[in-house]
Structures are given as structure tokens and as C-alpha cells.
Amino acid sequence: MKKSEKHKHAKLIYISKRANVSLSMQIITRVIALALALVVCGIITKVLSGENPFKALAIFFEGAFEGKRLLPTIHELAILLCVSIAVTPVFRMKFWNIGAEGQVLIGCLATAFCMLRLGGKVPEWALMIIMSAFAILAGMIWAAIPAIFKAQWKTNETLFTLMMNYVAIQLIEYFLKIADKSGSNTVGPELLNHGWFPKLFGVQYLFNIIVVAVITVLMYIYLNYSKHGYEISVVGESENTARYIGINVKKVIIRTALLSGAICGIAGLLLVGGYSYSIDSNLAGGRGFTAIMVSWLAKFNPITMVFTALLLVFIGRGADQFTQIPKYGLNGDFADIITGIVLFFIIGCEFFINYQIHFSHRSKEGKQ
Amino acid sequence: MNALEIKNVTKRFGRIVANNNINLTVNSGEILAILGENGSGKTTLMNMISGIYHPDAGEIFVNEKPVVINSPKDAFALGIGMIHQHFKLVDVFTATENIVLGIEDKKRLNMKAASKAVLEISGKYGFEIAPQKKIYQMSVSEKQTVEIIKVLYRGADILILDEPTAVLTPQETQKLFAVLRNMKEDGKSIIIITHKLNEVMSISDKVAVLRKGEYIGTVNTAETNESELTEMMVGKKISLNIDRTDPHDQKERLVISGLDLYNKNGIKVLDDISFAACSGEILGIAGIAGSGQRELLESIAGLRHISGGEIIYNDPKTEETVSLKDMSPMKIRELGVRLSFVPEDRLGMGLVGNMDIIDNMMLRSYRKGKSIFLNRKPPRELADTVIRDLEVVTPSPQTPVRKLSGGNVQKVLVGREISAAPTVLMAAYPVRGLDINSSYTIYNLLNKQKENGAAVIFVGEDLDVLIELCDRILVVNSGKITGILDARNTTKEEIGLLMTKTGGADNEEE
Incomplete structure (x- = not known):
């Protein structure tokens, strides 16, 4: 009897799953979450820098969208989007590829290698085609190795793709050693002076931006309207169902990983051939990992990814601007803090979209 | 006294x-x-009594005192024990070890004394149990015995059994009922959840009926009959007759001979299976769950690599014979073999839960045509047809199938499988979890396929239904065929004996 004495009162809070969630309700919840995130970010900014939150927000906007900074922001968005698009088909298949970083880097390396070795020896247009082919091929190989092991022997793709990142980094370090004997940790435009993608209409980065825009649209169509896209969804949802209808699961895994690697290779190609004209082992800049967040936040929808990538790029560029003002005395970690807070609220609000919280006093009222 | x-x-x-x-x-x-039917709220109610859920409103009294049950621990403290449909036992432990598992006692664990107590309990109520036997060596009915003793060992006075007979043969059911009657004599209160009317009539004192979450009423078993209970349960008078026609135009459509299959652990799960499925008849397959039914159908459907034997299909149009051995489902379809398969695991195999009805309709046919793009027009039309003809209750064809109720999910799956006008239709437990009306819809669909000349293979668990629906019944036991019976001249007991013929041999499966 002692036990029941202890539990004289029923639990105060219950959680239950919501039956139907309307679209407007979802949007309202997300807007509220974003507003709360801004409030918390404002408080943190105030505490860390002493700056009025509205002024801080203005600096963020300035950093991301003001005049000269607008184009680099869009380019940054394009590259991040490209990597996110790359990881999306494999994620839809529940193949957790966290090796996009390495696949991008190996694409960079292949591009830089072609530029260095063939630059000046073949016509520019031919060099561009060759380096594109090599970058895509390199990315595909980097993705195919873990995929083949996964398909044949069911190895863990997460660990495998992660390890492949380090191999790619070390290969680039090796390339830097042999390409530039001066011991610099970057091989720059003075050595990679051929095979630069053209400035379309005289606008810098426009080539990259257009390429990514095309890939995004094509990927959306591929995933939603092609037979391949359908197979990817079936394999991702249930391998048993895929077997039941006779889909060759191994083939789909490898094929989709090849596609993913190829697009990562393109991202590497664009980074070297259309942006930096240089290579170092940090060129991918963690985008291979940020892309995972972008893809997840967008629930693997390529079009939504434009917005989730924009959000992350905006925070990154804005915070970057903020930290460059010396009187606040903040370093690059500030961007991570802000990103963390925003992500916490955006991901956290999913709980409130899917579940409902009841307080027991309310349910007692319901009884009467 | 109200317990x-x-x-x-x-x-x-x-x-x-x-x-x-x-x-x-x-x-x-x-x-x-x-x-009550599936979805009538039986299990939810029992979960509230055993502390898994908490009621939003209302009161629970144990021994006429109001109580609040917040966890299964609280329920145990009040002497309430639940025996779930899916056993929660540790496979590599013995019966006794499982029984004492989780009991918080200050004393040192004394296995000998525990074993003795277990034997005492089983002696008292007439259980048959070997305390030192490991769970993985046990048959389903032995495992259930362990679950019941586990609850009694903890001193439960109120026992709740969730569909305890669903996994038992007729003979095992009789044994269980004898034990339950002994417990009743001893003053225990027993709540048994079921939807089998004949069992309700034979074991219970009172019957409470639920329908769609509503409490319909409680009647004394002695003062009621099956048809009154059905009416309470379903809400209207329905006739529970399956209209069985005589088989016609029988030709051996599918001939299996000497089929052997090993599972991935190297254990033989099908042993020298030979039979023929004929056009225009329903061949039932009976057996204890896990006797190889699933593996047999999957082998025929091309999902498993068989190690011996032959699967021959006789094409009705060309009269040619085709070997289906080692062919993928895709290959089988390309050969023009119209083989449809309704698997046991609807949302995990037959359908994709997160896809809408339209996309599920094209699972079988999406590859048609040379285009690299999907053509969603035929599946959309098929979805509309299935929704209309089989009366699928859904907000729209764009609704993900996992949001549909079990009966409607099954209608979508069966609808797709019969849309291809199959010459062979295999269905594994097609009415599991379905309400009475949906079940009879499915039986009628199978009957219609039989009349259309398909060879129908029906794996069922309800022996009454098997006897009423099928033309012949094939009984499997531990991966072997123990008999092929004429359904019109057999009894439940005969089938039950064949299901357990070698006695407890089904253990090897797991």
C-alpha cells in the first residue's frame, strides 16, 4: 500500500502524438520557433558584445546581403547547395554518407592536377572538359568504394565514408608537397593558371551559380519523377519491399552513390576551376558536413534546400561580418554559437509539430 | 467482492x-x-490497467479502493499482471531465470528455491513446465506458460491475457483453458482479450463488448449466444458464412517438388516440400506460426534461393512449363507469369508506408515503358478503381498508406495484387488484424479469384476459416508437409494434430 500512497497524484504532464497537422499550423510553429531563436540570439549577442540586438541584426544583414557582399553570399549558397544536393539522393536511400567533404576534396584535387599538368599543353576548352571529367570521376570513385563494400558485405557506410575524408586530405597534402616545392600549404593561381571557367556576362561566379541551379532543378525532377528516383525511395523506405518487387538493391545503392559522388566532384570542380583557382586541404571548408544539416532540415527536398542553405549561409556570413568589428572582440566561434541556437529552435519545434503536450488539470476539466 | x-x-x-x-x-x-474487433480499444484499455498508459479521465478501483497506476510496477504492486501477445522473454535464459528476472529483492538470488517455487505454482494450477529449459528451445505454448507463471510468481491476483490463443493449436488452447479454470477456482480474477466467439462461450463467465472505443455492455455468458455477441461487436446483424463453390476446371498450375531451403543461419527451414496448386481452387496452408509458411511463399515468389527441388509453372495460355527456380520477381514477371503475392508483412514488404496510394499502386508496374520517367496516370486510375471497388476509406489517393487503418491497408495491397489478373495468387495471413467485415471482403475477393480460374494459395491461422474457405488444406510442421487434407471432410482436431505431429519440433525454427 505504501507504493500507491506515494503516487497519490497522477502525472502532471502527458505527451501524445498529434493526429493531423495542418500546413498552416506547421508554418506558424516554425515562424514562432524562428522568432524565439532570434530573441535568444539577441540576448546572447547583447551579453557577449554589449550591442543592441536590432543593431546586431542589421550588421548580420549587412554582412550577408550588402552591395559587394551579395554576390559572394549567393556563390557560397550555391556551393553549399551543390554539396547538399549531392548527399540528398543517398540520404533518401538511408545511406548515411558523411564523406561528402572527402568527395568534394578529391574533386578539387583532380581539377587542380589537370590544371597543373595539362595547363598550356592542350587548348583551354579541352582542358575544361578533361578536368571536369576527372573531377566527376574522382568523386564517383570516392563514393563508390564505400558503396560497393556496403552493397556486397553490408559494411557500415558512415564510418567508411568518414575515413575516406582523411585519405582525401592526405592526398591533397601530398599533392601540395610535389606541386609546390617552396613548402607552402596552398597551391595558388600562379601555378594553376589555366582552365579557369569563364566569367559569364562579366559577372564573377555566375558560371558556378548557373551550374548549381541547373543541377538543383534536375535533381528535383530526378528524385520525384524518374524511375530511378522511385527506386531510391523504395530502397530507402524498406529494403524488403524493394526485394519483394524485384529491385536489385545492390545496383541501386551503387548507382545512387555514384551519382552522389559525381555531384560532389562537380562541387570540387567549381570550387577550384570557378572560384579559388587554388587548392589546399581546407578548401571544402566543412561544407561536406554542413550539407548534411541542410539536406536534413529540408527533409531531402532539393527546392526547400535553397532556403535551408540560405539560412545557414546567412548566419555564417552575418556572424563573420560581426566578428570583424574589433570593438566587440569576438572570434569565429560566435557564428557557431548563433548557428547552434537557430538549429536548436528549428529542430526543436519539430517536436511541437508532431506531439501535443497535455496538462492533467486540463483533462480533468474535460471530464466535467 | 469486486477485484x-x-x-x-x-x-x-x-x-x-x-x-x-x-x-x-x-x-x-x-x-x-x-x-471487440481490432481497433475497438481492448488493448488500450488493458494497457491502462497495467500501467503502460494513463487514462485521461475516469477511475480505477482495485479491491474497491481507488488507485492510480502510473507504471507497470504500480500495477504489479496492486497484484495486476499482464501477459502480452508478444512474449517478452530472454531467449538464452532458462524458464526460471526469466521468471525471477527483474524482481527487486534484498536477498541473494537463490535459483534452487526459485525453481522450487516455480514447480509449486505449476503443480497447483496444472501447468507443464521444465524450469531448466532454455526459452529458445521452447514451443510457443511453453513460452506462454513461462509468461503466465512469471506473473503468478510476482503474486498477481488479476491476470490479463491479450489474445492468448492466437498462437496456439486447438489442443494447446484446451490445456490453457483448463489451467485458467484452475486459477479461477483458486480465486484469481482473469481478463481474457479475444475476438474468437467460440472461445468466449467456452471459457468466460461474463463478456464485455467494446466497439470503436465505446463500451457496448456486459452480458453473462450463460445468457447469450454467438450471434447476439456478434451483433453487439459489429453493431449490425451479419451472416458469417463463406460462400464456397466447388472447384472447377482444375489444372495443375504450380508444381513444387522436393523443395529444400536453408535460412541464413544454415538451418533447414523447408524440407522436401512437394505439392501442386491447381487452377480454380483455394489451397489452404495451416501450421503453427513459423513452421515455414512464409519461407515457402517467398521461395515461390522468387525472394529466396532454394537449395534443392523444383518450382514449375504451367502457363495456361501456351501450355508451356516454366521453371521459376532461382528467378527474381522481376524476371518472373518478364516471363509473363502472372504471380501475385500478398505478403504477411504488409507495410514492411507489400507496401511502402510513407508513399501514397498511387505510388504504392505502381510498385509492381513502374518499370513499364522505355521512358526514364514515371508514368503516374495508370497507377492513379488503378488507385481510383481500387478505392471505389473495394470501398477503401481514405481521405484521398494521395494519402500515405501508413495513415490508413489495417483493413484499408490490406485492401490497397490485395487490390493491387489482383489487378494484374493473376493466374497464381498467394496470400499470407491476409485477414490478420482486420475487422469482421473487412475479413469477409477479403475472403470474397479470394473466392472470386478462384472462380476466375486462379490458383489461390491461402496461408491462414484461423482453422475454422481454413476449413470453411479452402478446397484442400496443406499442413506444415517444422518445414515439412505432414498432410494434405480435403477441407470438406476434415476437422479442426485433425489439422491440429498434424500441426504438432512430431511434438515440439517447431523449436528448431527460432
């Missing part, structure tokens, strides 16, 4: 009311049957 009383209990999940103002009373020394 357990439930007053006006309500439980909601989101907007769904799972239980609305339910009232129940069980006296000590009484067996109460809770009768």
Missing part, C-alpha cells in the same frame, strides 16, 4: 478517442472476456 472495477475511463490519442467512458467489473474467481 477490479473501471469507471468511466476515457483515453484519447490526439483527436482519436481510443476509449470513451468504459465501465468494467471483475469479481475474484471470475473470468471476464473482453470482446
Whole structure:
């Protein structure tokens, strides 16, 4: 009897799953979450820098969208989007590829290698085609190795793709050693002076931006309207169902990983051939990992990814601007803090979209 | 004295009311049957009594005192024990080890004394149990015995059994009922959840009927009959007759000979299976769950690599014979073999839960045509046809199938499989979890396929239905065929004996 004495009162809070969630309700919840995130970010900014939150927000906007900074922001968005698009088909298949970083880097390396070795020896247009082919091929190989092991022997793709990142980094370090004997940790435009993608209409980065825009649209169509896209969804949802209808699961895994690697290779190609004209082992800049967040936040929808990538790029560029003002005395970690807070609220609000919280006093009222 | 009383209990999940103002009373020394179709709220109600859910409103009394049950631990402290449909036992432990598992006692664990106590309990109520036997060596019915003793060992006076007979043969059911009667004599209160009417009539003292979360009423078993209970359960008078026609135009459509299959652990799961399925008849397959039924159908459907034997298909049009051995489902279809398969695992194999009805309709046919793009027009039309003809209740064809109720999910799956006008239709447990009306819809669909000349293979668990629906019944036991019977001249007991012929041999499966 002692036990029941202890539990004289029923639990105060219950959680239950919501039956139907309307679209407007979802949007309202997300807007509220974003507003709360801004409030918390404002408080943190105030505490860390002493700056009025509205002024801080203005600096963020300035950093991301003001005049000269607008184009680099869009380019940054394009590259991040490209990597996110790359990881999306494999994620839809529940193949957790966290090796996009390495696949991008190996694409960079292949591009830089072609530029260095063939630059000046073949016509520019031919060099561009060759380096594109090599970058895509390199990315595909980097993705195919873990995929083949996964398909044949069911190895863990997460660990495998992660390890492949380090191999790619070390290969680039090796390339830097042999390409530039001066011991610099970057091989720059003075050595990679051929095979630069053209400035379309005289606008810098426009080539990259257009390429990514095309890939995004094509990927959306591929995933939603092609037979391949359908197979990817079936394999991702249930391998048993895929077997039941006779889909060759191994083939789909490898094929989709090849596609993913190829697009990562393109991202590497664009980074070297259309942006930096240089290579170092940090060129991918963690985008291979940020892309995972972008893809997840967008629930693997390529079009939504434009917005989730924009959000992350905006925070990154804005915070970057903020930290460059010396009187606040903040370093690059500030961007991570802000990103963390925003992500916490955006991901956290999913709980409130899917579940409902009841307080027991309310349910007692319901009884009467 | 009222051992357990439930007053006006309500439980909601989101907007769904799972239980609305339910009232129940069980006296000590009484067996109460809770009768209701799937989705009527039986399990939700029992989960509230055993502390897994908490009621939103209403009160629970144990021994006429109001109680609050917040966890299964609280339920145990009050002497309430639940035996779930899916056993929760550790496979590599012995019976006794499982029984004492989780008991918090200050004393040192004394296995000998525990074994003795277990034997005492089983002697008292007439269980048959070997305390030192490991779970993985046990048959389903032995495992169930362990679960029941586990609850008794903890001193439960109120026992709740969730569909205990679903996994038992007729003989095992009789044994279980004998034990339950002994417990009743001893003053225990027993609640048994079931939807089998004949069992309700034979074991219970009182019957409480639920329908769609509503409490319909409690009647004394002695003062009622099956048709009255059905009416209470379904809400209208329905006839429970399956219209069986005589088989016609029988030709051997599918001939299996000497089929052997090993599972991935190297254990033989099908052993020298030989039979023929004929056009225009329904061939039933009976057996204890896990006797190789699933593996047999999957082998025929091209999902498993068989190690010996032959699977021959006789094409009705060309009269040619085709070997289906080692062919993928895709290959089988390309050969023009119209083989349809309704697997046991609907959402995990037959359908994709997160896809809408339209996309599920094209699972079989999406590859048609040379285009690299999908053509969603035919599946959209098929979805509309299936929704209309089989009366699928869904907000729209764009609704993900996992949001549909079990019966509607099954209609979508069966609808797709019969849309290809199959010459062979295999269905594994097609009515599992379905309400009575949906079940009869499915039986009628199978019958229609039979009349259309398909060879129908039906794996079922309800022996009464098998006897009523099928033309011939094939009994499997531990991966072997133990008999092929004429359904019109057999009895449940005969099938039950064949299901367990070698006695406890089904253990090897798991």
C-alpha cells in the first residue's frame, strides 16, 4: 500500500502524438520557433558584445546581403547547395554518407592536377572538359568504394565514408608537397593558371551559380519523377519491399552513390576551376558536413534546400561580418554559437509539430 | 467482492478517442472476456490497467479502493499482471531465470528455491513446465506458460491475457483453458482479450463488448449466444458464412517438388516440400506460426534461393512449363507469369508506408515503358478503381498508406495484387488484424479469384476459416508437409494434430 500512497497524484504532464497537422499550423510553429531563436540570439549577442540586438541584426544583414557582399553570399549558397544536393539522393536511400567533404576534396584535387599538368599543353576548352571529367570521376570513385563494400558485405557506410575524408586530405597534402616545392600549404593561381571557367556576362561566379541551379532543378525532377528516383525511395523506405518487387538493391545503392559522388566532384570542380583557382586541404571548408544539416532540415527536398542553405549561409556570413568589428572582440566561434541556437529552435519545434503536450488539470476539466 | 472495477475511463490519442467512458467489473474467481474487433480499444484499455498508459479521465478501483497506476510496477504492486501477445522473454535464459528476472529483492538470488517455487505454482494450477529449459528451445505454448507463471510468481491476483490463443493449436488452447479454470477456482480474477466467439462461450463467465472505443455492455455468458455477441461487436446483424463453390476446371498450375531451403543461419527451414496448386481452387496452408509458411511463399515468389527441388509453372495460355527456380520477381514477371503475392508483412514488404496510394499502386508496374520517367496516370486510375471497388476509406489517393487503418491497408495491397489478373495468387495471413467485415471482403475477393480460374494459395491461422474457405488444406510442421487434407471432410482436431505431429519440433525454427 505504501507504493500507491506515494503516487497519490497522477502525472502532471502527458505527451501524445498529434493526429493531423495542418500546413498552416506547421508554418506558424516554425515562424514562432524562428522568432524565439532570434530573441535568444539577441540576448546572447547583447551579453557577449554589449550591442543592441536590432543593431546586431542589421550588421548580420549587412554582412550577408550588402552591395559587394551579395554576390559572394549567393556563390557560397550555391556551393553549399551543390554539396547538399549531392548527399540528398543517398540520404533518401538511408545511406548515411558523411564523406561528402572527402568527395568534394578529391574533386578539387583532380581539377587542380589537370590544371597543373595539362595547363598550356592542350587548348583551354579541352582542358575544361578533361578536368571536369576527372573531377566527376574522382568523386564517383570516392563514393563508390564505400558503396560497393556496403552493397556486397553490408559494411557500415558512415564510418567508411568518414575515413575516406582523411585519405582525401592526405592526398591533397601530398599533392601540395610535389606541386609546390617552396613548402607552402596552398597551391595558388600562379601555378594553376589555366582552365579557369569563364566569367559569364562579366559577372564573377555566375558560371558556378548557373551550374548549381541547373543541377538543383534536375535533381528535383530526378528524385520525384524518374524511375530511378522511385527506386531510391523504395530502397530507402524498406529494403524488403524493394526485394519483394524485384529491385536489385545492390545496383541501386551503387548507382545512387555514384551519382552522389559525381555531384560532389562537380562541387570540387567549381570550387577550384570557378572560384579559388587554388587548392589546399581546407578548401571544402566543412561544407561536406554542413550539407548534411541542410539536406536534413529540408527533409531531402532539393527546392526547400535553397532556403535551408540560405539560412545557414546567412548566419555564417552575418556572424563573420560581426566578428570583424574589433570593438566587440569576438572570434569565429560566435557564428557557431548563433548557428547552434537557430538549429536548436528549428529542430526543436519539430517536436511541437508532431506531439501535443497535455496538462492533467486540463483533462480533468474535460471530464466535467 | 469486486477485484477490479473501471469507471468511466476515457483515453484519447490526439483527436482519436481510443476509449470513451468504459465501465468494467471483475469479481475474484471470475473470468471476464473482453470482446471487440481490432481497433475497438481492448488493448488500450488493458494497457491502462497495467500501467503502460494513463487514462485521461475516469477511475480505477482495485479491491474497491481507488488507485492510480502510473507504471507497470504500480500495477504489479496492486497484484495486476499482464501477459502480452508478444512474449517478452530472454531467449538464452532458462524458464526460471526469466521468471525471477527483474524482481527487486534484498536477498541473494537463490535459483534452487526459485525453481522450487516455480514447480509449486505449476503443480497447483496444472501447468507443464521444465524450469531448466532454455526459452529458445521452447514451443510457443511453453513460452506462454513461462509468461503466465512469471506473473503468478510476482503474486498477481488479476491476470490479463491479450489474445492468448492466437498462437496456439486447438489442443494447446484446451490445456490453457483448463489451467485458467484452475486459477479461477483458486480465486484469481482473469481478463481474457479475444475476438474468437467460440472461445468466449467456452471459457468466460461474463463478456464485455467494446466497439470503436465505446463500451457496448456486459452480458453473462450463460445468457447469450454467438450471434447476439456478434451483433453487439459489429453493431449490425451479419451472416458469417463463406460462400464456397466447388472447384472447377482444375489444372495443375504450380508444381513444387522436393523443395529444400536453408535460412541464413544454415538451418533447414523447408524440407522436401512437394505439392501442386491447381487452377480454380483455394489451397489452404495451416501450421503453427513459423513452421515455414512464409519461407515457402517467398521461395515461390522468387525472394529466396532454394537449395534443392523444383518450382514449375504451367502457363495456361501456351501450355508451356516454366521453371521459376532461382528467378527474381522481376524476371518472373518478364516471363509473363502472372504471380501475385500478398505478403504477411504488409507495410514492411507489400507496401511502402510513407508513399501514397498511387505510388504504392505502381510498385509492381513502374518499370513499364522505355521512358526514364514515371508514368503516374495508370497507377492513379488503378488507385481510383481500387478505392471505389473495394470501398477503401481514405481521405484521398494521395494519402500515405501508413495513415490508413489495417483493413484499408490490406485492401490497397490485395487490390493491387489482383489487378494484374493473376493466374497464381498467394496470400499470407491476409485477414490478420482486420475487422469482421473487412475479413469477409477479403475472403470474397479470394473466392472470386478462384472462380476466375486462379490458383489461390491461402496461408491462414484461423482453422475454422481454413476449413470453411479452402478446397484442400496443406499442413506444415517444422518445414515439412505432414498432410494434405480435403477441407470438406476434415476437422479442426485433425489439422491440429498434424500441426504438432512430431511434438515440439517447431523449436528448431527460432
